[in-house]
Amino acid sequence: MAFTTINKSTDYFNTVLYQSNNGSAQSITGVNFQPDFLWVKDRTAGGGHVLVDAVRGSTKMLSSNSTSVEVTRSDQVTSFDSNGFSLGADSGNFINYSTNNNVSWNWKANGTGSSNTDGSITSTVSVNTTSGFSIVKYTGTGNGGVNTVGHGLGVIPKVIIIKALTTTQGWYQYHEILGNTKVIDFTGAAAVTNDYWSDTTPTASVFNVIGNTVVGGNYDYIAYCFAEKQGYSKMGSYVGNGNADGRFVYTGFKPAYVIAKRTDNTGNWNQFDNKRFGFNVKNPLLYPNLANAEADDVFIDLLSNGFKFRTTNGDINASGGSYIYMAFAEAPLVGTNNVPANAR
Numbered sequence: 178m179a180f181t182t183i184n185k186s187t188d189y190f191n192t193v194l195y196q197s198n199n200g201s202a203q204s205i206t207g208v209n210f211q212p213d214f215l216w217v218k219d220r221t222a223g224g225g226h227v228l229v230d231a232v233r234g235s236t237k238m239l240s241s242n243s244t245s246v247e248v249t250r251s252d253q254v255t256s257f258d259s260n261g262f263s264l265g266a267d268s269g270n271f272i273n274y275s276t277n278n279n280v281s282w283n284w285k286a287n288g289t290g291s292s293n294t295d296g297s298i299t300s301t302v303s304v305n306t307t308s309g310f311s312i313v314k315y316t317g318t319g320n321g322g323v324n325t326v327g328h329g330l331g332v333i334p335k336v337i338i339i340k341a342l343t344t345t346q347g348w349y350q351y352h353e354i355l356g357n358t359k360v361i362d363f364t365g366a367a368a369v370t371n372d373y374w375s376d377t378t379p380t381a382s383v384f385n386v387i388g389n390t391v392v393g394g395n396y397d398y399i400a401y402c403f404a405e406k407q408g409y410s411k412m413g414s415y416v417g418n419g420n421a422d423g424r425f426v427y428t429g430f431k432p433a434y435v436i437a438k439r440t441d442n443t444g445n446w447n448q449f450d451n452k453r454f455g456f457n458v459k460n461p462l463l464y465p466n467l468a469n470a471e472a473d474d475v476f477i478d479l480l481s482n483g484f485k486f487r488t489t490n491g492d493i494n495a496s497g498g499s500y501i502y503m504a505f506a507e508a509p510l511v512g513t514n515n516v517p518a519n520a521r
Contacts, residue, residue, distance in 0.1 A: 213305075284310055296382075313326060328402045332381050336352050340400075373391070411429065428484065442498065462476050
């Protein structure tokens, strides 16, 4: 396997913290690139998650903790900028309310996207093949047949997260570890299904959707597709040990961001990053499926070559529990960079 060409992970993914400005417009900088997929959460209060992307436009909002349709909010994220993003007055009290603390997770794709005709359904794709990330917008057929959608990665995606924009539905996800006969939402355990993905693993060019399901009905959809890149991203699994001296999970890099979910039971998704508080063993928790404020608990060590849970919490470390995760690097262990990645 060839070494990664990504020596500076923050050129493609970065976490940036900021403070709300009492509802007055402000620009958030320090991202290091123009974000194409932006996920923002108020850490202080119980406001919903805000997810926007360059393909749909900065004012088109979705929430990971909600099944609601896409809404237009011109008072929240108002633009994607060369080194970050701008915020409006935020009358909905989501991500620029009072003087609250907020976190933004930022991914780089390739702007507003272009037409992709690799699949039977023409899609709009914004893709960064170096980092293995694409944003895909498409319209399902609702015809009950097998349809394919181009994702632009040029390699097989390991994770695909799909949300309907024009009808109330959940966030349905394909994960390579679960395989092509299962689906998992931002709520609930992994469920067996014989129709969402047509029991077919994605290829280097397309993924399958069945035309009368929640991923292929006669609606508009957005899909976030992730391929694994050595030293930069890892999508895998682990089995919990139910011990406060928890399971170590090897990623091959120092993680900047980890999202994990138990698959054999219901429970919360869990998000960690290297900026909130910012040292071991104090890495606070947020829940993608809940609007809750940040939980101030000792849960995880972010180490030079992986992560280790420091809890018996069943959401992330039940004895014998099965889990999936996705992680992005702060610093790689491979490539020409050769800069040591030390635990904090």
